[in-house]
Every structure is written in structure tokens, then in C-alpha cells.
Amino acid sequence: MARKRGWVVVELSSQGEKKIKEIPSVLKEILNTADTEVFVPVFWLENSVCDEKVYLFDGYVFCKSNCSNEKFFAIEDDAHFKSILTHTQNGLRIIEFVPESKIKSLKKQLVKLTTKNLEEGDFVEIMDGTCKALRGTLINKENQIALVLVDDLRSTELLIEVPLASLQKALKKKSFFDYFKDFEFIKPH
DSSP, rough: OOOOOOOOEEEEEEEHHTTGGHHHHHHHHHHOOOOOEEEEEEEEEEEESSSEEEESSSTTEEEOOOHHHHHHHHGGSTTTEEEEEEEEETTTTEEEEEOOHHHHHHHHHHHHHHHHTTOTTEEEESSSSTTTEEEEEEEEETTTEEEEOOOOOSOEEEEEEEEEGEEEEEESSSOOOHTTOOOOOOOOO
């Protein structure tokens, strides 16, 4: 009797990569079980030019189903797929199952990549875009957009909106003197 054993790593063909949106329904059709789950590790990287979908593992998806090994091997017969991850034991191909705990960990990492666990009040640095390297306090975050009070400018404070994905926690606020402390001619009074 077949049972859920974990997730199967499925390598996509070039055709499958081009039609990534269709992959979950194709896998469900091949495996023909109501409990089939498909996980495509992806997150959105938002920037000022465009939003971009970033695939964590180009060319791979994960699939879990309560089906027979034969059905899993049938995935390789479809033009969307190259192979499933296996190893050889006593001359037989054995499916490598990824434990549920590893997939949960991967999903948590994707959440961190998307939100970076930033909280209002955190001191942050902008890592890309026209405001790169500016630092300030995260005032608000909503729908992957952050409002940052940039207060490391010499004579003014600036309130700007940036993609949340472009921020990183900054360890400490740096002053002008922190940047140039190694120069002999600049010493704070």
C-alpha cells in the first residue's frame, strides 16, 4: 500500500521551465491522486523598475503524493520533466524522499527572504536602487513596501518609500566619523 513518504525532487526540462505555471496541474494529472501537493520555491523581488519572480532552485520543484513509485517514475515520461531524484541500490533506482521538516525549513527561508523579519523601529540600510546605502529607521511596512525615515544625511531627514525586499537590518548607526575613522586628518572633537 502506498503512503506519504516525503517530497520528491523533480527536475524540469527546458519546456517545463518555460511553462512553470502549468507544472502543478501537470504533476497532479500524472500522479492522479487527490492529495498531490506541489511546491515551487519562489519569492517576489520588488524593485523600482519592476517586480521579478525569483526561483530559489531554477529547474526544480518538489512534489508529495500518496501514490506508487511507478507513478512517480511516470513523471519522467512527460516532456515537462527530465527526472526525479533517485539513487541506485542493488541495481535498482530508489526514489530520494525529502523529509517534511526540510520543506518546512525551506518555506520559512522563503518567508525570511520576502520579509527579512524586519520590524517597525528597526534601523535598516537600503541595499539597492537609487537610494542604495542610505540608512534609517523603518517606520511602516505594508504589502512589501517600506516607509523609511532616512536620518543619516548631514543636514536633513528624508521619508522615502522603498521595496521591503531592498532593506537589510543595519547593526548600528554610523556617523561620518565612523566611515572615515582610519584617516589621520579627520578626528572628532
